[in-house]
Amino acid sequence: MPTRPSSPESTPPSAPMTVPSPTPGSPEGVTLVITERVHPEQVDAYEAWARGVHDLLDAHPGFQGLHVLRDRTAPLPEYITLLRFESQAALDAWRHSERYQLALRELPRFTATEVHYREAAGLEAWFDRPPGVRPPSFWKNVVVGFIGVYPLILLFSRLAAPFTVGWPWWAAIIPSAFLATVFLNWPVLPLLSRWLRGWLYPRQG
Secondary structure, X not given: OOOOOOOOOOOOOOOOOXXXXXXXXXXXXXXXXXXXXXXXXXXXXXXXXXXXXXHHHHOOOOEEEEEEEEXXXXXXXXXXXXXXXXXXXXXXXXXXXXXXXXXXXXXXXXXXXXXXXXXXXXXXXXXXXXXXXXXXXXXXXXXXXXXXXXXXXXXXXXXXXXXXXXXXXHHHOHHHHHHHHHHHHHHHHHHHHHHOHHHHOOOOO
Protein backbone atom coordinates (compact mmCIF):
# COMPACT_ATOMS: atom_id res chain seq x y z
CA MET A 1 0.00 0.00 0.00
CA PRO A 2 1.41 3.45 -0.83
CA THR A 3 2.65 5.20 2.25
CA ARG A 4 2.23 8.85 3.02
CA PRO A 5 4.88 10.69 4.98
CA SER A 6 3.58 12.54 7.97
CA SER A 7 5.08 15.22 10.11
CA PRO A 8 5.75 14.65 13.81
CA GLU A 9 2.84 16.93 14.63
CA SER A 10 0.36 14.80 12.68
CA THR A 11 1.49 11.41 14.00
CA PRO A 12 0.10 10.59 17.46
CA PRO A 13 2.49 8.86 19.85
CA SER A 14 2.13 5.10 20.12
CA ALA A 15 -0.12 4.05 22.95
CA PRO A 16 1.37 1.92 25.71
CA MET A 17 1.35 -1.77 24.93
CA THR A 18 -0.35 -4.27 27.20
CA VAL A 19 1.53 -7.56 27.38
CA PRO A 20 -0.98 -10.43 27.30
CA SER A 21 -1.56 -12.08 30.65
CA PRO A 22 -2.56 -15.72 31.22
CA THR A 23 -6.15 -16.68 31.84
CA PRO A 24 -6.45 -19.20 34.70
CA GLY A 25 -8.29 -22.36 33.87
CA SER A 26 -8.28 -21.98 30.09
CA PRO A 27 -9.26 -25.27 28.44
CA GLU A 28 -6.84 -27.38 26.46
CA GLY A 29 -6.39 -25.96 22.99
CA VAL A 30 -6.40 -22.17 23.04
CA THR A 31 -6.29 -19.33 20.54
CA LEU A 32 -4.66 -16.00 21.27
CA VAL A 33 -6.55 -13.24 19.43
CA ILE A 34 -4.45 -10.10 18.93
CA THR A 35 -5.95 -6.86 17.60
CA GLU A 36 -3.50 -4.21 16.41
CA ARG A 37 -4.15 -0.84 14.78
CA VAL A 38 -1.16 0.42 12.86
CA HIS A 39 0.03 3.86 11.75
CA PRO A 40 -0.71 4.03 7.99
CA GLU A 41 2.88 5.00 7.22
CA GLN A 42 4.15 2.01 9.21
CA VAL A 43 2.11 -0.72 7.47
CA ASP A 44 4.98 -2.15 5.40
CA ALA A 45 7.39 -2.08 8.34
CA TYR A 46 4.80 -3.67 10.61
CA GLU A 47 4.08 -6.49 8.15
CA ALA A 48 7.80 -7.22 7.81
CA TRP A 49 8.05 -7.34 11.62
CA ALA A 50 5.01 -9.63 11.84
CA ARG A 51 6.47 -12.07 9.27
CA GLY A 52 9.57 -12.34 11.44
CA VAL A 53 7.45 -13.16 14.49
CA HIS A 54 5.51 -15.75 12.50
CA ASP A 55 8.79 -17.40 11.48
CA LEU A 56 9.70 -17.69 15.17
CA LEU A 57 6.34 -19.30 15.90
CA ASP A 58 6.92 -22.09 13.38
CA ALA A 59 9.67 -23.53 15.58
CA HIS A 60 7.76 -23.16 18.87
CA PRO A 61 6.57 -26.44 20.47
CA GLY A 62 2.79 -26.69 20.63
CA PHE A 63 2.10 -24.03 17.98
CA GLN A 64 -0.62 -25.22 15.58
CA GLY A 65 -1.12 -22.37 13.13
CA LEU A 66 -2.19 -18.78 12.60
CA HIS A 67 -4.59 -16.66 10.60
CA VAL A 68 -4.50 -12.92 9.96
CA LEU A 69 -7.51 -10.75 9.08
CA ARG A 70 -6.50 -7.41 7.53
CA ASP A 71 -8.49 -4.25 7.07
CA ARG A 72 -6.35 -1.66 5.29
CA THR A 73 -9.32 0.54 4.39
CA ALA A 74 -9.81 1.87 7.93
CA PRO A 75 -8.24 5.21 8.93
CA LEU A 76 -5.94 3.11 11.11
CA PRO A 77 -5.27 -0.20 9.33
CA GLU A 78 -6.39 -3.04 11.59
CA TYR A 79 -4.86 -6.50 11.92
CA ILE A 80 -6.56 -9.32 13.84
CA THR A 81 -4.16 -12.23 14.32
CA LEU A 82 -5.28 -15.61 15.66
CA LEU A 83 -2.49 -17.80 17.05
CA ARG A 84 -3.51 -21.39 17.84
CA PHE A 85 -1.72 -23.48 20.46
CA GLU A 86 -2.36 -27.05 21.53
CA SER A 87 -2.49 -26.16 25.24
CA GLN A 88 -2.42 -23.31 27.72
CA ALA A 89 1.11 -24.35 28.70
CA ALA A 90 2.32 -23.98 25.09
CA LEU A 91 0.79 -20.49 24.86
CA ASP A 92 2.31 -19.45 28.19
CA ALA A 93 5.73 -20.71 27.09
CA TRP A 94 5.49 -18.62 23.90
CA ARG A 95 4.29 -15.57 25.80
CA HIS A 96 7.31 -15.66 28.12
CA SER A 97 9.90 -16.77 25.58
CA GLU A 98 12.93 -14.52 25.25
CA ARG A 99 12.59 -14.21 21.46
CA TYR A 100 8.98 -13.06 21.70
CA GLN A 101 9.77 -10.58 24.44
CA LEU A 102 12.57 -9.11 22.32
CA ALA A 103 10.22 -8.81 19.33
CA LEU A 104 7.56 -7.07 21.44
CA ARG A 105 9.96 -4.23 22.19
CA GLU A 106 9.69 -3.12 18.55
CA LEU A 107 5.89 -3.24 18.33
CA PRO A 108 5.03 0.18 19.90
CA ARG A 109 6.69 2.06 17.04
CA PHE A 110 4.18 0.53 14.59
CA THR A 111 0.95 0.70 16.57
CA ALA A 112 -1.30 3.73 16.94
CA THR A 113 -3.46 2.41 19.80
CA GLU A 114 -3.08 -0.06 22.62
CA VAL A 115 -2.74 -3.66 21.47
CA HIS A 116 -5.68 -5.83 22.54
CA TYR A 117 -5.19 -9.48 23.54
CA ARG A 118 -7.84 -12.09 24.20
CA GLU A 119 -7.74 -15.84 24.72
CA ALA A 120 -10.48 -18.03 23.27
CA ALA A 121 -11.32 -21.67 22.77
CA GLY A 122 -12.90 -23.37 19.76
CA LEU A 123 -15.18 -21.36 17.47
CA GLU A 124 -15.33 -18.54 20.02
CA ALA A 125 -12.09 -17.21 18.54
CA TRP A 126 -13.83 -16.24 15.29
CA PHE A 127 -16.31 -14.01 17.11
CA ASP A 128 -13.65 -11.49 17.99
CA ARG A 129 -14.97 -8.23 19.32
CA PRO A 130 -13.42 -4.77 19.26
CA PRO A 131 -11.90 -3.65 22.57
CA GLY A 132 -14.42 -2.19 25.00
CA VAL A 133 -17.45 -3.54 23.13
CA ARG A 134 -19.86 -6.06 24.65
CA PRO A 135 -19.90 -9.54 23.04
CA PRO A 136 -22.81 -10.34 20.71
CA SER A 137 -25.85 -12.01 22.22
CA PHE A 138 -26.16 -15.78 22.12
CA TRP A 139 -28.91 -15.72 19.50
CA LYS A 140 -26.77 -13.69 17.11
CA ASN A 141 -23.94 -16.23 17.40
CA VAL A 142 -26.46 -18.99 16.69
CA VAL A 143 -27.77 -17.18 13.60
CA VAL A 144 -24.27 -16.65 12.19
CA GLY A 145 -23.39 -20.29 12.85
CA PHE A 146 -26.58 -21.48 11.12
CA ILE A 147 -25.99 -19.21 8.11
CA GLY A 148 -22.54 -20.72 7.81
CA VAL A 149 -23.23 -24.40 8.42
CA TYR A 150 -26.53 -24.94 6.57
CA PRO A 151 -25.25 -24.27 3.02
CA LEU A 152 -22.15 -26.35 3.76
CA ILE A 153 -24.21 -29.34 4.85
CA LEU A 154 -26.37 -29.07 1.71
CA LEU A 155 -23.32 -28.78 -0.52
CA PHE A 156 -21.25 -31.59 0.94
CA SER A 157 -24.24 -33.93 1.37
CA ARG A 158 -24.89 -33.58 -2.35
CA LEU A 159 -21.23 -34.05 -3.29
CA ALA A 160 -20.76 -37.06 -1.01
CA ALA A 161 -23.99 -38.81 -2.01
CA PRO A 162 -22.48 -40.84 -4.91
CA PHE A 163 -19.78 -42.22 -2.60
CA THR A 164 -22.02 -43.13 0.33
CA VAL A 165 -24.71 -45.14 -1.46
CA GLY A 166 -25.55 -48.18 0.63
CA TRP A 167 -23.88 -46.85 3.77
CA PRO A 168 -25.83 -46.86 7.06
CA TRP A 169 -27.57 -43.52 7.58
CA TRP A 170 -25.37 -42.61 10.53
CA ALA A 171 -22.21 -43.28 8.51
CA ALA A 172 -23.43 -41.55 5.35
CA ILE A 173 -23.49 -38.17 7.08
CA ILE A 174 -19.92 -38.43 8.40
CA PRO A 175 -18.15 -37.06 5.27
CA SER A 176 -20.47 -34.05 4.95
CA ALA A 177 -20.34 -33.35 8.70
CA PHE A 178 -16.55 -33.51 8.71
CA LEU A 179 -16.11 -31.29 5.65
CA ALA A 180 -18.72 -28.80 6.91
CA THR A 181 -16.85 -28.52 10.22
CA VAL A 182 -13.52 -27.91 8.47
CA PHE A 183 -14.87 -25.25 6.13
CA LEU A 184 -16.93 -23.62 8.89
CA ASN A 185 -13.73 -22.93 10.82
CA TRP A 186 -11.99 -21.66 7.70
CA PRO A 187 -12.97 -19.70 5.69
CA VAL A 188 -16.72 -19.42 6.37
CA LEU A 189 -16.91 -18.19 9.97
CA PRO A 190 -13.98 -15.78 9.65
CA LEU A 191 -15.58 -14.18 6.61
CA LEU A 192 -19.09 -14.10 8.08
CA SER A 193 -17.93 -12.56 11.34
CA ARG A 194 -16.14 -9.87 9.35
CA TRP A 195 -19.00 -9.15 6.92
CA LEU A 196 -21.57 -9.05 9.74
CA ARG A 197 -19.41 -7.15 12.20
CA GLY A 198 -21.65 -4.09 12.17
CA TRP A 199 -24.64 -6.27 13.08
CA LEU A 200 -22.78 -8.36 15.66
CA TYR A 201 -21.26 -5.30 17.31
CA PRO A 202 -23.58 -2.31 16.74
CA ARG A 203 -22.28 1.04 17.85
CA GLN A 204 -22.98 1.45 21.53
CA GLY A 205 -23.51 4.96 22.78
